[in-house]
Structures are given as structure tokens and as C-alpha cells.
Amino acid sequence: MSMRKIHIQIVSLLCLLLLGACTNKSAAVNESQPTPEQKHEQRVDYEAAVDKKNAELEMAPLELTGYAEEVGAALLEPTHTNFAVDEIVTVEGTVEHQDQLQENYVWIKIRFSGEALSDDQMEYYAPIEDGKFKQDVRLFNGEGEYQVTVMLPSTKQKNYYYDLAKFTVFNVNPAMQRDLTYTPFAQEVRLSLEAPDSGYVKENEVFTLKGKIPSIKGTNESLMLELKKDGETWKHVLPVKNGEFEYDVPLFYGKGVHELKIYVPDEERDNYYQAGTTLYIDNESDLVTEPILYMTTYHERGVNLTYPTAGGEETNLTYRIKGTIDKDAPFAKETTHLYITTKKDGDKSLSVIPVDNYKFDDEFYLRFGPGTYEVIVSVPEIKEKNSSKFYYYDVAKFTVESTATEDLRNLLPSRGVQSDAPDIIAIAKELITEDMSEREKAKAIYEFTAKSIAYDVEKQKNSDFMWDDSALKVLELEKGICQDYTYLALALLRASGMEARYVAGTAGAGFNFSRHAWVEVKVDGEWLTMDPTWGAGYIANGEFVANYTEDYFEPDEEAFKTHSRSGVEY
Known part of the structure; x- marks a missing residue:
């Protein structure tokens, strides 16, 4: 079986190559923690439920495919094709001819037979080290039946896998807990998330993504985020500084589960990213907002827009933007101002926001009366000589809804016209x-x-x-x-x-x-x-x-x- 390849192209010169996969860190999302006594009682009950279920099943011995003999592979666990467990199933084995394999990971795919809380599938990539592999697989959707496929890499072709074994496992534990799992690409650059601490979390309107990627190399020190829900998609490039990152991710699409894919940079190609991990965030808020569109220049010029985090907000006559410029970014010192273009019904206005000590926090007018405005934030082109024209590069775009009752375009202060001074x-x-x-x-x-x-x-x-x-x-x-x-x-x-x-x-x-x-x-x-x-x-x-x-x-x-x-x- 071949690993699925995905290609994504985003705004302005970013090309992305994505390969699906997952592996390793385990975390729980139980909202209330039982006492030690309760845990012991539950464990005893689940062990009894496992024994009862296994007694009902015809536990046939697990048979491996012909590929196992070709590469000298064996499974130590599990040993049967259908059996019951309490939440965790261990996949453990050996590969005699590891040196012949084109990859160093075992691909484990799990599918839940029924309606899943988030996604009905999950994937792990377990490292093969010294001819051995072992992975504890959490059955993520609680009680029910799961189909598990274990695959080994091809000996002839990279990114290609063959089935080693398939089995059915029954989880008697109703707890719904989803591991944080990392792809081989993520493991190679040592991606790790501090927040959230689980692959499935409940949040309200926004959640904090925080982590480390200490082995990142090359010029592309960034991650790419892709948020999806109900056919809607938003992408954003997130800078990584000193091997660390933190970002408040808006949950634009209202109540329900948002899928967030995190891509790590391809170390061999600039502006390419590979799948790193996938999170599921259950938004408890009904609020629907509009994503901000970020251009590649946003990252290149070190802009960090801390407000707004989403478009579509209502305001009256003025609107505020706030943020910082990364002092290590190109032309950061020379970026003494930002340009704000507002457009409505064919009319356009240009405002200037000052940048002081790499920070900006100021308001601009929505001067054309009530309605929907397109707002474009731009950085100036830095030139050695002045000229009669100003050139600037767009970095972010969003909409704002003005509730003002009057069109005051010819009365309000404007760029160069400080009538309120x-x-x-x-x-x-x-x-x-x-x-x-x-x-x-x-x-x-x-x-x-x-x-x-x-x-x-x-x-x-x-x-x-x-x-x-x-x-x-x-x-x-x-x-x-x-x-x-x-x-x-x-x-x-x-x-x-x-x-x-x-x-x-x-x-x-x-x-x-x-x-x-x-x-x-x-x-x-x-x-x-x-x-x-x-x-x-x-x-x-x-x-x-x-x-x-x-x-x-x-x-x-x-x-x-x-x-x-x-x-x-x-």
C-alpha cells in the first residue's frame, strides 16, 4: 500500500508537499480525574469486561502476510486476529532485514467502526530501532470495534508501504482520548507540542498552540497551519524563533470540531512543508468569524498582527490594529510605519499607522459610511532614495463591518490632513x-x-x-x-x-x-x-x-x- 501524497498551494509563491502519517506522544482529555480508589475499581471492572468479551470471541491466531517472510518480520504482540482490550493495544515486533527497508518506521492505521467524535481514523508511525519496534496504540473513540492495519516500508521504493498484518480489536473502556501523534518528518525535526496536550480538546472561540521544534534547519524556520471545517479551509505560516513557537489559533467556523493540521518545513526544499501532526478542536462557541488572509510577505517582513485575529468584526467609525515587527526580520528597523488601505463600494482610502520600537497600536477611520470594508495591511518598500510614489507590499487582508450611520469621508482627518490637531x-x-x-x-x-x-x-x-x-x-x-x-x-x-x-x-x-x-x-x-x-x-x-x-x-x-x-x- 502506498502512502497518500497531497499537494497544497497557498498565497504568493509558497508550494507545499504533504505526506500523510502520524506517531507517538500519549495524552488524555478527561475533564474530571477520578480518585486512586476509583481508578483501581474501574481498572478491575475493565479487566473483567476484557475477560468476558474475549470469552465470547473466537480468538483465531494472527497470520502475517507474505511480506513478513521477505523482510524477516515477526509480531510479538498482538497474537490474535480479534480480541478485547482496555483502551490500549500494544503493537510490538521485529524486522530482521531492517537495513533493506527504505524507511525506518512501522505505519499503524486504526479505523473506528462507527460514528466517531472527531475523525474515525488515526495513524501512528513507530520507529524501528535495531530491528525492533513497539507502539502503544490508544483506541481513541472509547468503547467499540476498531480495525488495525500494520504496515512495513518497501525495500525498493521510498514512501511506499506493504501490509504486514490486520486485526480487529474491541475496546471495553468508554473514555474518549486521542493521542498526540507525530509523523516521521515531525520526529526528525523533534516537533513537540506543549499545548494542547492531547489530540482532541474542547475550546471556546480560540485556542493556544505552543511547542518546540529544536532541530529545524535551513532558511525556512516556520510551520504551516491548515484549519478545516465543513469544507472551509484557512492556512497560515507561523514563524519559529529559537526553536519555539506560540500562536492563538482562532476557531473561525463556529460550533463543532475543527481539524488543525500542522506541517513542518521540508529540510531539502525551501518553501515546502511536510505533514507533522493533526489536532481536533471542538469549539463550544457558536460565533462564526472570517479568517484573515496572510501573504508570504507577512512572514518575510516579521509582521505579527495580534489584533484582530479574525475578520468580520463590527465597529463604528474607527477600527484598531495592534501588533509587532520582529526586530530580526529584514528591514525591521526601517519599517517605521504601516499602510492601511480601506475599500468599500469602489471607494478607497489610504491611512498610515506608525511603528514605534517595533510595535504598532493605532486606529484608522472607516470613512465611507455604513457597510462592509475590505482592509489591507501593508509594509512599505524600503528604498535608498525617496520618490514621488510610494510602493508597499500587502501582508494581511480582512473585512470589517461598520455600523456608522453617516458618510463622513470629506470631514474626517485623513493621511496628511490632521484636521483634529x-x-x-x-x-x-x-x-x-x-x-x-x-x-x-x-x-x-x-x-x-x-x-x-x-x-x-x-x-x-x-x-x-x-x-x-x-x-x-x-x-x-x-x-x-x-x-x-x-x-x-x-x-x-x-x-x-x-x-x-x-x-x-x-x-x-x-x-x-x-x-x-x-x-x-x-x-x-x-x-x-x-x-x-x-x-x-x-x-x-x-x-x-x-x-x-x-x-x-x-x-x-x-x-x-x-x-x-x-x-x-x-
Whole structure:
């Protein structure tokens, strides 16, 4: 019989090769522990039940297949084809010609004849050492009948096994206990789990996976998790640091048993994984959540998102993310911020979350009103030189449900537009009086912005853009380019309670067009255009000449034909 091969491909360049199997550590999940006296009484009762059942059976001698003679194999236990036990059956034997075998494990497969609590099958891989093997097999689903197949490796082909013996065993013990078992791949890298301590556990919404893998080698120091229930599947790559790992696994799919497969890295091939062990987690919560999608860059850049752990959560106007950056990961020190993209119904907004001392914990706005948002967390591309465009790599994706009642996209603070900052609010209060009309308010802010800022010719010439360019920064520097004029005007307008938006496009004359940004502000229910950059002055002989003009406050179509609008950015 050949061992089954499974191939799984996950997001972004990870290829996986999986081989099914299992072996060794035993653990129980009894919720209440009997006293020593009760244990003794139970043991006596079970021994009597075993004797009674065996008396009812025709216990025929166990016969081995022809392959046993070929490799010189013998079974010391069991000795019959059908018999009864108390929970544990021992499989013990010898192999005279072990040196001819292509593998060094005996494969033991157990199937429960009936409805199982988790899975009706279980597998062990027992090491063959000095021509001997011995494995205590726990009959995992309590009282009932089990079919057991013992197989030996081929002498000619790797990952191929032949039947040695088959037998039926009856368990008289009703306790349902599932061992932690490890495949040969897991045993070779010495995978061991500290939590959970059993192959079947009951949990509520989330459970902690913790363990060690001290013999991991190569560049792929990670595990791969695969969670399944009712046709749904979630995969995640989990970093291993100093031979240890710990992770809170969300039980996304509601009440019932979740199957979790843990894969260990293939030591011979990068980005390949092999089956390590399988757990069954019985979730007692009815809550159904959405898995977070993690890209390969998440692991490569050392991102650890501690909140949220699942998608689909409800919130109001803002949502928080929290986590860390592994300080040993590539570009960890240079990762001073994260980008957060929110999308809803064709609208998109980009926010920035700061990273301080390798930690991040901050909120961002869901600015497009009620509904479902797609949220994408990204790390910046680390470049030696600044440029006029920012590039970033997605690391995680999830959804959030906003219960906000209003669409406040043009009133809320946004990237570069700190309309809630005290300095911005103070200036807005100086510029705006209660008796002003909305048009007068907009005009006052246009004039202040155009007169207060000098155009930064060098910044434009050298594409010296920075991720933290903003209204506050341009106030401090007193110079900037079109985006900076726009940031400041927007911040002051929104701080004054006026809806305003960032317009992207091009501007120029003849063949001399370049990227440009300006402002649209809602005045008396209508959108009014203003360009404080062009209103500030002009460039002559490579130098900025301050020359304030009102021409670009509410310009007519003829005056604004130099501008071409491509859209609104949030």
C-alpha cells in the first residue's frame, strides 16, 4: 500500500508537499480525574469486561502476510486476529532485514467502526530501532470495534508501504482520548507540542498552540497551519524563533470540531512543508468569524498582527490594529510605519499607522459610511532614495463591518490632513468668524495657505517626497509642493467644519504637463474649486516667486483649462 501524497498551494509563491502519517506522544482529555480508589475499581471492572468479551470471541491466531517472510518480520504482540482490550493495544515486533527497508518506521492505521467524535481514523508511525519496534496504540473513540492495519516500508521504493498484518480489536473502556501523534518528518525535526496536550480538546472561540521544534534547519524556520471545517479551509505560516513557537489559533467556523493540521518545513526544499501532526478542536462557541488572509510577505517582513485575529468584526467609525515587527526580520528597523488601505463600494482610502520600537497600536477611520470594508495591511518598500510614489507590499487582508450611520469621508482627518490637531484648529479659529459665509470661510483659508507657504522647487525637482508629508509638516517647514498646499488647506477647511476633498490630476500648458493636486470644498451645497499652489506665485529661472493671486479661487472654466482632473484621493 502506498502512502497518500497531497499537494497544497497557498498565497504568493509558497508550494507545499504533504505526506500523510502520524506517531507517538500519549495524552488524555478527561475533564474530571477520578480518585486512586476509583481508578483501581474501574481498572478491575475493565479487566473483567476484557475477560468476558474475549470469552465470547473466537480468538483465531494472527497470520502475517507474505511480506513478513521477505523482510524477516515477526509480531510479538498482538497474537490474535480479534480480541478485547482496555483502551490500549500494544503493537510490538521485529524486522530482521531492517537495513533493506527504505524507511525506518512501522505505519499503524486504526479505523473506528462507527460514528466517531472527531475523525474515525488515526495513524501512528513507530520507529524501528535495531530491528525492533513497539507502539502503544490508544483506541481513541472509547468503547467499540476498531480495525488495525500494520504496515512495513518497501525495500525498493521510498514512501511506499506493504501490509504486514490486520486485526480487529474491541475496546471495553468508554473514555474518549486521542493521542498526540507525530509523523516521521515531525520526529526528525523533534516537533513537540506543549499545548494542547492531547489530540482532541474542547475550546471556546480560540485556542493556544505552543511547542518546540529544536532541530529545524535551513532558511525556512516556520510551520504551516491548515484549519478545516465543513469544507472551509484557512492556512497560515507561523514563524519559529529559537526553536519555539506560540500562536492563538482562532476557531473561525463556529460550533463543532475543527481539524488543525500542522506541517513542518521540508529540510531539502525551501518553501515546502511536510505533514507533522493533526489536532481536533471542538469549539463550544457558536460565533462564526472570517479568517484573515496572510501573504508570504507577512512572514518575510516579521509582521505579527495580534489584533484582530479574525475578520468580520463590527465597529463604528474607527477600527484598531495592534501588533509587532520582529526586530530580526529584514528591514525591521526601517519599517517605521504601516499602510492601511480601506475599500468599500469602489471607494478607497489610504491611512498610515506608525511603528514605534517595533510595535504598532493605532486606529484608522472607516470613512465611507455604513457597510462592509475590505482592509489591507501593508509594509512599505524600503528604498535608498525617496520618490514621488510610494510602493508597499500587502501582508494581511480582512473585512470589517461598520455600523456608522453617516458618510463622513470629506470631514474626517485623513493621511496628511490632521484636521483634529490643536495647531490646525487654533489657526482655523483665527481665520474664521461666526458671521462669515461659507464662501468667505473658504476664501480666507485659500488666502492663508497661498500666502504662508513657499513653493519647494528642490523637492519637486528631486522627487523628495516623504511618507509623513502633511499639513503639520508644511506648517513647520513653511514650504512645500502642490500636495502640501492641498494638505494644509484641507486640514483647515475640515477643522472649520467644511466638507473638502483632495483632487488629483495634471496641470500645465502646451506639452509641459505634470502631476498636480488641488482642493474642492463644498460651499452652500455646491463644490467650489480652488488651487492655493497656483495662487501662491510662480517659478522663474528655477526659483519660486511669491505673487499671490485670487485667480485660482473659484476659477471659471476658461481660467482652469490648464488643469485636468483625474479623481479624488482619500
